[in-house]
Amino acid sequence: MRGLILGIAFAGLLAVQVLPSALLAWQQTQRLHGGRSVRLAVETRDPRDLLRGEYSVLTYEIGRLQGIGAGPKPPSCDLDARETCSLEAGRPIYIRLSADAEGIHRADAALFEPPAADVPFIKGHLSSGMLVRQGVPLRTRARVGGQPTEPATCQQPACLTGTVTYGIERWYGAQGVPAKLDRAARKDVLVDVRVTVDGDAVLDGILVAGQPFARTARLW
Numbered sequence: 001m002r003g004l005i006l007g008i009a010f011a012g013l014l015a016v017q018v019l020p021s022a023l024l025a026w027q028q029t030q031r032l033h034g035g036r037s038v039r040l041a042v043e044t045r046d047p048r049d050l051l052r053g054e055y056s057v058l059t060y061e062i063g064r065l066q067g068i069g070a071g072p073k074p075p076s077c078d079l080d081a082r083e084t085c086s087l088e089a090g091r092p093i094y095i096r097l098s099a100d101a102e103g104i105h106r107a108d109a110a111l112f113e114p115p116a117a118d119v120p121f122i123k124g125h126l127s128s129g130m131l132v133r134q135g136v137p138l139r140t141r142a143r144v145g146g147q148p149t150e151p152a153t154c155q156q157p158a159c160l161t162g163t164v165t166y167g168i169e170r171w172y173g174a175q176g177v178p179a180k181l182d183r184a185a186r187k188d189v190l191v192d193v194r195v196t197v198d199g200d201a202v203l204d205g206i207l208v209a210g211q212p213f214a215r216t217a218r219l220w
Helices: 002-034 177-182
Strands: 036-041 055-057 064-069 084-087 092-099 105-111 121-133 158-165 170-172 189-195 201-208 211-215
Touching (some): 036 092, 036 105, 055 177, 064 105, 121 189, 170 177, 177 211
Antiparallel strands (some): 036 189, 055 170, 084 121, 092 105, 092 121, 121 158, 189 201
């Protein structure tokens, strides 16, 4: 009888420890099978800056917005009264996506509320951001031949320049595999992502030079 009680107690303790991990795995698998599939470009960057033990840091093209059309304006930003305004870090933002001829999804617009129409979008959080009104010069990082490009101006009623995180900036792999990814040219790396109806993203897989490199584990 004592052995039975101890066995039940041990099983209960094991269930308490295993259940959270099993629940997370089930939720991730649900997202991987049920979300909208989008393919994202990784921004070119020196691989030596990306090696972080057994994971790779992925900097997405859509994570660095430069003068993208934005709106409607958030309540705290009155561009009728001033040319620019800074946005607080951590603010949710919804990036509407559109696929190019190669099937890579690019940022099409920055929204402060989820889009009502059935269009591809991904939810992120601003790390930093500035809105400017139409006709105001934009701050850009673009360079040609090592020299700054000609200054551009905002062509939309409001334009956003800033950085955004999506919760998919780290990819964990088996020992030695992330280092191999870090040695690949960034222009050759594409990431497949599954996006839920709310815009939340989960990393689905990675391609290098058009070939599958890794796929996120799932229960089925």
